[in-house]
Amino acid sequence: MPEPISPPADAAVPDANTANTTVNTTALQRFATLTREALHQGACQQVLLVAYQGGVPAIEEQGQGLQRVMVRPIALRGQPHLSFLLRFPTKDITKNLPQGEGLALIGQWLADGAFRNAHLFTATEEVQLAISKKGKASVRVGKLAGVAGGATSGAAASGAAGEDAPEPALAHNRDKHRLLELSRPFLRELGVTDAHGQIIPAMSRKWKQINKFIEVFSSAVARSSLAERRALHVVDFGSGKGYLTFAVHDWLRNTMGRDARVTGVELREDLVKLCQRVIGKLKLPGMDYEQGDVRHYHPADLDVVIALHACDIATDHAIHLGVRAGAEIILCSPCCHKEVRPQLLSPHPLRPILQHGIHQAQEAEMLTDGLRAMLLDAAGYDTQVFEFISLEHTNKNKMILAVKRRQPKDNAEVVRQIHDIKAFYGLQRQCLEELLKADGVLPA
Numbered sequence: 001m002p003e004p005i006s007p008p009a010d011a012a013v014p015d016a017n018t019a020n021t022t023v024n025t026t027a028l029q030r031f032a033t034l035t036r037e038a039l040h041q042g043a044c045q046q047v048l049l050v051a052y053q054g055g056v057p058a059i060e061e062q063g064q065g066l067q068r069v070m071v072r073p074i075a076l077r078g079q080p081h082l083s084f085l086l087r088f089p090t091k092d093i094t095k096n097l098p099q100g101e102g103l104a105l106i107g108q109w110l111a112d113g114a115f116r117n118a119h120l121f122t123a124t125e126e127v128q129l130a131i132s133k134k135g136k137a138s139v140r141v142g143k144l145a146g147v148a149g150g151a152t153s154g155a156a157a158s159g160a161a162g163e164d165a166p167e168p169a170l171a172h173n174r175d176k177h178r179l180l181e182l183s184r185p186f187l188r189e190l191g192v193t194d195a196h197g198q199i200i201p202a203m204s205r206k207w208k209q210i211n212k213f214i215e216v217f218s219s220a221v222a223r224s225s226l227a228e229r230r231a232l233h234v235v236d237f238g239s240g241k242g243y244l245t246f247a248v249h250d251w252l253r254n255t256m257g258r259d260a261r262v263t264g265v266e267l268r269e270d271l272v273k274l275c276q277r278v279i280g281k282l283k284l285p286g287m288d289y290e291q292g293d294v295r296h297y298h299p300a301d302l303d304v305v306i307a308l309h310a311c312d313i314a315t316d317h318a319i320h321l322g323v324r325a326g327a328e329i330i331l332c333s334p335c336c337h338k339e340v341r342p343q344l345l346s347p348h349p350l351r352p353i354l355q356h357g358i359h360q361a362q363e364a365e366m367l368t369d370g371l372r373a374m375l376l377d378a379a380g381y382d383t384q385v386f387e388f389i390s391l392e393h394t395n396k397n398k399m400i401l402a403v404k405r406r407q408p409k410d411n412a413e414v415v416r417q418i419h420d421i422k423a424f425y426g427l428q429r430q431c432l433e434e435l436l437k438a439d440g441v442l443p444a
Contacts, residue, residue, distance in 0.1 A: 079098065316430075377411070
């Protein structure tokens with residue numbers, strides 16, 4: 001029988017308070033028991049570790065920015081193993097361990113507080129271990145959406161799940177785990193799948209985009225303070241037909257069990273009406289679609305701002321709205337970098353290179369999004385700029401992801417760097433900078 005992933009006897013717990021120590025030990029042992037039983041009964045599909053806090057030398061040696069660790073059961077040479085996939089921004093690292101060693105490693109990481117959230121996925125349930133900022137651990141068991149029957153938490157629930165769950169695939173090269181399933185009703189209503197829940201061939205790239213976006217979004221939530229909150233409000237500007245908007249709503253409410261409100265904001269009336277019909281038909285709680293523009297939209301509360309393919313300075317207005325509202329996450333995929341490009345024509349050392357239109361466009365895009373990332377840094381966010389995915393309708397595949405910093409830091413150096421870059425390129429104005437200065441976020 002596999003070893004439990006309970007903490008070693010001498011393992012430290014995050015909080016020295018006696019009551020919390022007891023709570024942590026109980027929570028860790030419960031998660032360990034449910035994981036061990038799910039593996040023993042063949043019901044475990046994946047264990048997910050997120051919100052890395054540091055302190056593991058073997059991980060630190062691989063570089064910065066660990067996003068998550070995905071662990072799945074496999075069979076190697078006829079023996080049960082656990083395959084660990086460590087996902088970094090620019091690379092994945094895979095390591096296979098015998099099941100007992102793998103469980104012991106997970107247990108040690110959790111006991112040492114290296115991760116603040118752990119998830120066990122079976123065919124019917126998700127078990128979540130959460131550790132608060134103060135070090136208090138708790139376990140929650142939830143039934144996955146779309147599963148018939150009524151399994152409850154504990155050993156009895158694991159037994160019921162094990163009897164009814166399909167045999168998990170243990171082949172070394174099994175299909176990639178998706179955070180969304182093709183059976184979700186919104187995919188059928190939006191034309192991604194057919195009546196039998198099969199992907200429509202022409203929508204395969206869109207399906208890949210949806211899953212990649214949810215993967216990025218889930219990682220951002222895990223790294224933010226939203227990981228500890230049940231209720232949150234997401235607003236998606238320029239949401240179009242709502243593929244990603246519906247996906248975010250479905251993942252938050254049905255997979256993660258969050259009390260989430262998701263609002264799509266779109267200018268085109270026909271798309272607004274289409275999405276409102278889908279919401280009404282599927283009776284989706286906590287979801288709405290409104291006709292509007294980011295420049296004139298003022299929500300009462302806001303936790304996440306999404307703005308994909310907002311043209312030119314509309315991206316700046318979306319970022320500004322998020323900063324002004326104190327959003328924990330701002331997620332943008334910029335488009336049409338028009339504001340900075342004409343300003344590059346003034347004489348400076350790069351003029352001979354930028355006389356070529358393609359170079360000028362590429363430089364304007366890099367400069368605009370680079371300044372946006374720096375301005376978000378100055379406004380109190382940890383920011384990444386990375387390639388997202390080749391999209392179905394455009395070759396724009398850059399994403400800016402900003403997660404609100406837990407601890408404030410002096411922004412004077414970043415502000416100085418922004419000033420130097422603008423001076424080098426001869427830039428007179430940048431929309432987001434002016435908006436932040438008007439609000440007093442940056443010095444005038």
